[in-house]
Amino acid sequence: MYKIQTLNNISVKGLEKFPRETYEVASEIQNPDAYMLRSLKLHNVDIPESVLAIGRAGAGVNNIPIEKMSARGVPVFNAPGANANAVKELVLTGMLLGCRNICQAWECAKNLTGDDESISKEVEQVKKKFVGFELPGRTLGVIGLGAIGTSVANMARDLGMNVVGYDPALTVERAWQLSSSIESANTVDELLAKSDFVTIHVPFNEGTKNLINARRINTMNDNAIILNFSRNGIVNDEDAVEALNAGKLYSYICDFPSNLLKDHPRVITLPHLGASTGEAEENCAIMIADQLKDFLENGNIKNSVNFPQVKMPRVSGYRMAIANSNVPNMVGQISSILAETGHNILDLLNKSRGDLAYTLLDVDTEITKDVVDQIKAIDGVLSVRTI
């Protein structure tokens, strides 16, 4: 019986992927084989040794201690692209809320008093305070052209906007998806100098912390709008508020409220709603459940953020999965132990990624605990499993 512990609210459509005969799935469970979570911060959680894999039902993995898990030979999975459409739609919503002053105007309408005739008169007076601007012909800068950035960029082109994108690690797959009319910027500064709207779709890490700061905001067009549906900390909120107060920025739309932001008249904050649609929650949960299941049952790895992609069809009932440091002679030492203990290797796949490597091998006879212990004792082996 495999045990899956859910640490956040996970769509039932994903949980249904685990057959009840072979899986126990619960939010409280002893010695889980895998965690399934969304945004819960795991950095200060004591993760039990029984955990073989962590599945993030979403995109961002900055809530997970990846290095610590890598050192334990534990793959961390995410669900690339599974919530991209939900975020794209909210970015469009944010752009419109910002450029048409919708939140301020709605607040004003809610506060109208008197009979309907006087409300009608008042409406004609107050509406001039909320004159906005339209999207076609304006320039949207998209920082990060991954699953979300690419789809936001294409959507903006379809709406008649000019789009400039920046991503120093653009993949070939994303380049194929991007509309050919999207301009490429060589630097963030070059992108900002051209943009009326800027939207950020990069992971949060040391390299992206404070990516948008006072110096950069000052190089932007006057009355620009910044949208942050990525992570708290990528835009320096203090600097954004200062620029709003100085009349440099028009509006700041963001998914990460704080005391500084939530009541500011030119800020629209949402309670981390980017991926909160039934469709996105379902897509993420299904993708992660499938990946965890294939890892637990077959050792295959798909969409891990720390381990290589590994898939090998089974040729026997005796499989071993080994995570190890990416150093010479690991496969040699492992196969020597198997040969010395009378196992014939029927198939073997070894892949590496950065400092880590992963080996799947199918043998002809059952692998005993003693053999597993011998392999575990090899210097550089991080985890060993028979499946």
Ligand SMILES: NC(=O)c1ccc[n+]([C@@H]2O[C@H](COP(=O)([O-])OP(=O)(O)OC[C@H]3O[C@@H](n4cnc5c(N)ncnc54)[C@H](O)[C@@H]3O)[C@@H](O)[C@H]2O)c1
């Ligand atoms: N608000 C929400 O609810 C919500 C939902 C989904 C994702 N997110 C956030 O959005 C981020 C992006 O999601 P995604 O699905 O597009 O991920 P992705 O991995 O498909 O794309 C990220 C892109 O950013 C690029 N990148 C990395 N560092 C960069 C930098 N310094 N400058 C420019 N580009 C850089 C990468 O090359 C990659 O193409 C996630 O990491 C997560 O933090 C938020």
Ligand SMILES: O=C(O)[C@H](O)COP(=O)(O)O
């Ligand atoms: O990185 C993500 O996928 C988003 O921030 C969504 O987070 P959530 O799953 O907690 O809504």
